[in-house]
Amino acid sequence: MIRLFLVDDHAVLRHGLRLLFQQDASLQVVGEADSGEQLLARLPTTPCDVVLLDLHMPGLDGLATTERLHAEFPEVRVLVLSMVDNERAIGQVLAAGASGFILKNAGHDEIVVAVRTVAAGRRYLCSELGLAMLDKLLNGIAEPVPKPTGGLSAREQEVLQLVADGLTTAAIADKLFTSPRTVETHRQTIMEKTGAKNTAALIKAAASQGWLK
Numbered sequence: 001m002i003r004l005f006l007v008d009d010h011a012v013l014r015h016g017l018r019l020l021f022q023q024d025a026s027l028q029v030v031g032e033a034d035s036g037e038q039l040l041a042r043l044p045t046t047p048c049d050v051v052l053l054d055l056h057m058p059g060l061d062g063l064a065t066t067e068r069l070h071a072e073f074p075e076v077r078v079l080v081l082s083m084v085d086n087e088r089a090i091g092q093v094l095a096a097g098a099s100g101f102i103l104k105n106a107g108h109d110e111i112v113v114a115v116r117t118v119a120a121g122r123r124y125l126c127s128e129l130g131l132a133m134l135d136k137l138l139n140g141i142a143e144p145v146p147k148p149t150g151g152l153s154a155r156e157q158e159v160l161q162l163v164a165d166g167l168t169t170a171a172i173a174d175k176l177f178t179s180p181r182t183v184e185t186h187r188q189t190i191m192e193k194t195g196a197k198n199t200a201a202l203i204k205a206a207a208s209q210g211w212l213k
Helices: 011-022 036-045 062-072 087-095 108-119 127-142 154-164 169-176 180-194 199-208
Strands: 002-007 027-033 050-054 077-082 100-103
Touching (some): 050 062, 180 199
Parallel strands (some): 002 050
16 A cells, blocks of 8 residues: 655645545555645654655745655655656756656656656656657757747647647657647647637648648
8 A cells, every 4th residue: 555645735636636546445645735834744643655745835845845855754755746847846856855756737647657656666757758858858969959939839849730630639649658638738738829719720820820841
């Protein structure tokens, strides 16, 4: 049994995670907190194996909380769950003692895999972040990193091209080695940036701007 402690200042997210973990008999949520201070106050009487920790919280933030956990409860594994995809922030929390980092828009299956991985004493970086960093490394070696087109990020441009090619969300997710939920998030962001109301309008606008190959 892997004992989990959920720490996030958004009750709705904690509730969603609790429901997710309740589907697996080998995972047990033993506590919840809305701040780093509350977590540290409860841990002495609430033993756990893994803390799922938000990076940005009022008061003691995720980085400072990770440092305290690493110093005071070294046996507890820390998995940071955040929307932040900045390499510097990720490096800071891993250096502070976190065992893993995963984006909040990751698929449910990947979140469970991340929990199991850090509970087993290994490190985990979610697939989307790992692939993005690899892309940057390879692009830096092969050629200059291309500037975003039309205000879209490089990954959003990839998703846009694949949508225009007629691929389904599931097919795009497989091709980009990410989750369908992440693809849908990118699609929604692209729609908001371009002002398109539907896929047909999006493709028409992208074609007129010369964004498609």
